[in-house]
Amino acid sequence: MSLDDRKLEVLRAIVEDYVATQEPVGSKALVERHQLGVSPATVRNDMAVLEEEGYIRQPHTSAGRVPTDAGYRLFVDRLSRVKALSPAERRAIERFLVGAVDLDDVVHRTVRLLAQLTRQVAVVQYPSLARSAVRHLELVPISTTRIMLVMIADTGRVEQRLVELPGPTPGDDVLDMRRVINAKLTGQKLADTPPLVQTLVDECAPEKRTTMACVASVLLETLVERSEERLALAGTANLTRGGVLDFQGSLRPVLEALEEEVILLKLIGEVEPSTTRVRIGDENEIDNLRAASVVSTGYGPGATIVGGLGVLGPTRMDYPGTIATVRAVARYVGDLLAQN
Amino acid sequence: MSLDDRKLEVLRAIVEDYVATQEPVGSKALVERHQLGVSPATVRNDMAVLEEEGYIRQPHTSAGRVPTDAGYRLFVDRLSRVKALSPAERRAIERFLVGAVDLDDVVHRTVRLLAQLTRQVAVVQYPSLARSAVRHLELVPISTTRIMLVMIADTGRVEQRLVELPGPTPGDDVLDMRRVINAKLTGQKLADTPPLVQTLVDECAPEKRTTMACVASVLLETLVERSEERLALAGTANLTRGGVLDFQGSLRPVLEALEEEVILLKLIGEVEPSTTRVRIGDENEIDNLRAASVVSTGYGPGATIVGGLGVLGPTRMDYPGTIATVRAVARYVGDLLAQN
DNA sequence: ACTGGCACTCGACTTCGCGGAGTGCCAGCT
DNA sequence: AGCTGGCACTCCGCGAAGTCGAGTGCCAGT
Numbered sequence: 001m002s003l004d005d006r007k008l009e010v011l012r013a014i015v016e017d018y019v020a021t022q023e024p025v026g027s028k029a030l031v032e033r034h035q036l037g038v039s040p041a042t043v044r045n046d047m048a049v050l051e052e053e054g055y056i057r058q059p060h061t062s063a064g065r066v067p068t069d070a071g072y073r074l075f076v077d078r079l080s081r082v083k084a085l086s087p088a089e090r091r092a093i094e095r096f097l098v099g100a101v102d103l104d105d106v107v108h109r110t111v112r113l114l115a116q117l118t119r120q121v122a123v124v125q126y127p128s129l130a131r132s133a134v135r136h137l138e139l140v141p142i143s144t145t146r147i148m149l150v151m152i153a154d155t156g157r158v159e160q161r162l163v164e165l166p167g168p169t170p171g172d173d174v175l176d177m178r179r180v181i182n183a184k185l186t187g188q189k190l191a192d193t194p195p196l197v198q199t200l201v202d203e204c205a206p207e208k209r210t211t212m213a214c215v216a217s218v219l220l221e222t223l224v225e226r227s228e229e230r231l232a233l234a235g236t237a238n239l240t241r242g243g244v245l246d247f248q249g250s251l252r253p254v255l256e257a258l259e260e261e262v263i264l265l266k267l268i269g270e271v272e273p274s275t276t277r278v279r280i281g282d283e284n285e286i287d288n289l290r291a292a293s294v295v296s297t298g299y300g301p302g303a304t305i306v307g308g309l310g311v312l313g314p315t316r317m318d319y320p321g322t323i324a325t326v327r328a329v330a331r332y333v334g335d336l337l338a339q340n
Numbered sequence: 341m342s343l344d345d346r347k348l349e350v351l352r353a354i355v356e357d358y359v360a361t362q363e364p365v366g367s368k369a370l371v372e373r374h375q376l377g378v379s380p381a382t383v384r385n386d387m388a389v390l391e392e393e394g395y396i397r398q399p400h401t402s403a404g405r406v407p408t409d410a411g412y413r414l415f416v417d418r419l420s421r422v423k424a425l426s427p428a429e430r431r432a433i434e435r436f437l438v439g440a441v442d443l444d445d446v447v448h449r450t451v452r453l454l455a456q457l458t459r460q461v462a463v464v465q466y467p468s469l470a471r472s473a474v475r476h477l478e479l480v481p482i483s484t485t486r487i488m489l490v491m492i493a494d495t496g497r498v499e500q501r502l503v504e505l506p507g508p509t510p511g512d513d514v515l516d517m518r519r520v521i522n523a524k525l526t527g528q529k530l531a532d533t534p535p536l537v538q539t540l541v542d543e544c545a546p547e548k549r550t551t552m553a554c555v556a557s558v559l560l561e562t563l564v565e566r567s568e569e570r571l572a573l574a575g576t577a578n579l580t581r582g583g584v585l586d587f588q589g590s591l592r593p594v595l596e597a598l599e600e601e602v603i604l605l606k607l608i609g610e611v612e613p614s615t616t617r618v619r620i621g622d623e624n625e626i627d628n629l630r631a632a633s634v635v636s637t638g639y640g641p642g643a644t645i646v647g648g649l650g651v652l653g654p655t656r657m658d659y660p661g662t663i664a665t666v667r668a669v670a671r672y673v674g675d676l677l678a679q680n
Numbered sequence: 681a682c683t684g685g686c687a688c689t690c691g692a693c694t695t696c697g698c699g700g701a702g703t704g705c706c707a708g709c710t
Numbered sequence: 711a712g713c714t715g716g717c718a719c720t721c722c723g724c725g726a727a728g729t730c731g732a733g734t735g736c737c738a739g740t
Contacts, residue, residue: 026702039714044703062702062720101561102501136480140492150490150498152480158490158500161442221441236576237595251591255577366733379683384734402689402733682740689734696727702720709714 007046009036011055012079014047015067019316022242024064069281072293072315076278080320085328089117093332100336103127103156107232110309110333115235117325120313121258123268123296126230127155127306127337129223134185134193139178139215144168149215151222153190155306155337163218166210173208177215180204193223229265233258238313246291246314253288258312263288268308271298276323281315291315295322299330301338309333347386349376351395352419354387355407359656362582364404409621412633412655416618420660425668429457433672440676443467443496447572450649450673455575457665460653461598463608463636466570467495467646467677469563474525474533479518479555484508489555491562493530495646495677503558506550513548517555520544533563569605573598578653586631586654593628598652603628608648611638616663621655631655635662639670641678649673 013034017025027040027047036043047065050056055071058064067075096113100106107124114122132153140148145168150160184196197216204212236258239251247254257263263286271277276297282290289312296310309330311322353374357365367380367387376383387405390396395411398404407415436453440446447464454462472493480488485508490500524536537556544552576598579591587594597603603626611617616637622630629652636650649670651662 024702028702040702041704041714041716042712045713048704058703060721062700063722064702135482136488138478138480138490140476140478140490142475142492148476148492148498150478150480152482152488152490152500156502158488158498160492160498162496234599237592237599240590240592240595250580252577252580255580259574259577364733368733380733381683381685381735382681385682388735398734400689400691402731403691404733684739685737687734687736689732691732692730694727694729696725698724698726699722701722704717704719706716707714708716710712 006036006038007050008074008079009034010043010046011050011067011071012075014050014056014065015071015075015079018066019318022316024059024066026064029064067316069283069315072280072319073283076280076319076323082327083320083324085324089325090328092117093329097332097336103158106156106333106336110329111232111234114309114311114326114329115238117329118311118313118322119235119241120238120311120317120322121233121235122309122311123264124232124309125265125269125307126232127153127157127300128229128269129153129157129159129190131155131190131300131304131306132157133187133189134223135187137178137181137185137219139163139174139181141171141174147174147215149218149222159222161218161222163215165214169211173211177208177212181215181219190223194220197223229261229269231261231264233264235311242314242316246316248291254292254312257286257288267294267312268296268310271296271305271308273298273303273305276327277310278319278323293317293319295319295326297326297330299334299337301334306337346376346378347390348414348419349374350383350386351390351407351411352415354390354396354405355411355415355419358406359658362656364399364406366404369404407656409623409655412620412659413623416620416659416663422667423660423664425664429665429668432457433669437672437676443498446496446673446676450669451572451574454649454651454666454669455578457669458651458653458662459575459581460578460651460657460662461573461575462649462651463604464572464649465605465609465647466572467493467497467640468569468609469493469497469499469530471495471530471640471644471646472497473527473529474563475527477518477521477525477559479503479514479521481511481514487514487555489558489562499562501558501562503555505554509551513551517548517552521555521559530563534560537563569601569609571601571604573604575651582654582656586656588631594632594652597626597628607634607652608636608650611636611645611648613638613643613645616667617650618659618663633657633659635659635666637666637670639674639677641674646677 013030014025017033027043030043031040055068055074056065057068059066093113096109100109107126111122111124132155134151135154136152138150140150142148145165147163148160149163150158152158181200184200185193188196197219201209201213201216239254279294281293284290284294292312293315294310294312296308298305298308300306310326353370354365357373367383370383371380394408395414396405397408399406433453436449440449447466451462451464472495475494476492478490480490482488485505487503488500489503492498521540524540525533528536537560541549541553541556579594619634621633624630624634632652633655634650634652636648638645638648640646650666
């Protein structure tokens, strides 16, 4: 016995009602609120099957039904159509993002916008260095034995690092290095730079080699190894929405997970092109987030992806709405980046 | 009738026990756990007076006593001695901060360290631009009509902004501007720069004046108006410690307050030289934080202060320990900054 | 000025009983 | 077959009632 259309319809109704009311939903209430055209008894039979198959469950005997993670999954995959955004939402997005002056600003506005629209926790990854190219490298002398290395990526990200030189170095030498380095690296994908940096040292005049080696090593750190990824987070207060009910009464593990950048990156950083990814409850690999769902997607100028963004909330969330919002925001941000 | 020494001793005992156990403390338990040398009945009389004076209160008749905000205040001001840090804590601080590679890194490590040591929410303000001086200004051509302005402050902070030029501008002109601007501004306190920026435009050759004006306006924004202050936050998960008891059961307002940078800046940004400031419960001006206490102090190289840092927790917190930790961390960070 | 004793208060926790929402199952209907 | 109405059953939620005990305030005595 498989799931015919009506059973799916029942599942959808259960999910929608439960998301709306946050209370287990019973057969009677279901037929009253939806035009299913059958009696409660029939619905009960369907429910029994759905429960058998693992899509819904009862918190206890003689309570209504609640969707399981699998139930939400089925709902998301086959029963929901992505909602169109309301004009009001579109306007909100535009108004919010217009007037951002630099990358930091864009990211901060975006993350707050997402949190506000979805009423959940929002995460935005800064454009990944790994997916960026070098726009310019600058060496700024700070003292005779120290220079500051500033890298500007085509995504607008700027990274800087202090370089301790092995000995006093005249300003002209610094300018020289700057010229050589830029000639070699400007326009290159960061991922491709490591071998090029090596050739920088090799091709350097012997008497300047130790200095160049110094700069090169910091350069490598900055370009590839370093705190590569950055994140912005907003809307943690939204976790308290819905009282103690969501997250089985303990925000603790969730808050802890949100403090770990590595975890967040796992959640929203692993993006395939033009997909919106939905992870529901148990599908999350992080134990602390078994009671949460994550909707994430990639963003970037045009079709390329330079980073991820998404939201995290209780499994009991409005998936169609959230997915629509996340996608829309990602697209707007991408357009914004394309303008630079 | 005023507060003699024993009454103060009783208050101290109440605060210490309540902080430790999180339960209202009664007269019997008090004499058992502390060597007060008097009977419970005597303590009860003292308690009655302390309650009269507003330093403690009963959650309900026939429960033990709990300190009021005023009680904590008295405790902090007159009854507690700042604890010395344990060697383990000192080591932890050093180990944590050693190896920071740049300012971002320092701030992030510091905030996590503070959160971990105090087991509370930690906030660290980036060195304030208003208190910094210009170390160097760099103009990086991005295209013929766009340059990137990078400012490096003596505190290690780096700010960048994109400048849209009114028309195509040769690279030499950019270099010229860079030289002029640096000559004028390097070493200046940011607070002093606005009039100097104006003279930059005035003294500029007429044909380059519109370009320079463009740069100058962005420069002004960057130096003074712009998102001037930045913050790092960590340890929000610590709010859930102590269960539903602290913050009268609702984290919501606290989390909301923590999302507002402006509020956080108010809390830890207003620092007088070399004072540790303690705001207890109602003393906070922000309504959302009436159930919280904030311990904050300034930090900076040597005696100067470039920013603030602190922690936020329930009014029921270990004040002596927290104060000691906050101070120690601030000092270490200051030393670290002094080395650059 | 402190102490021991004592009556009293009142919240925390347990038990009990009830009502009701919701179920599963079955016999009957279309 | 598939759906429906009816019915007995389960079990949660909630309020009432009762008990327990920590803690208090007060007072008389040292």
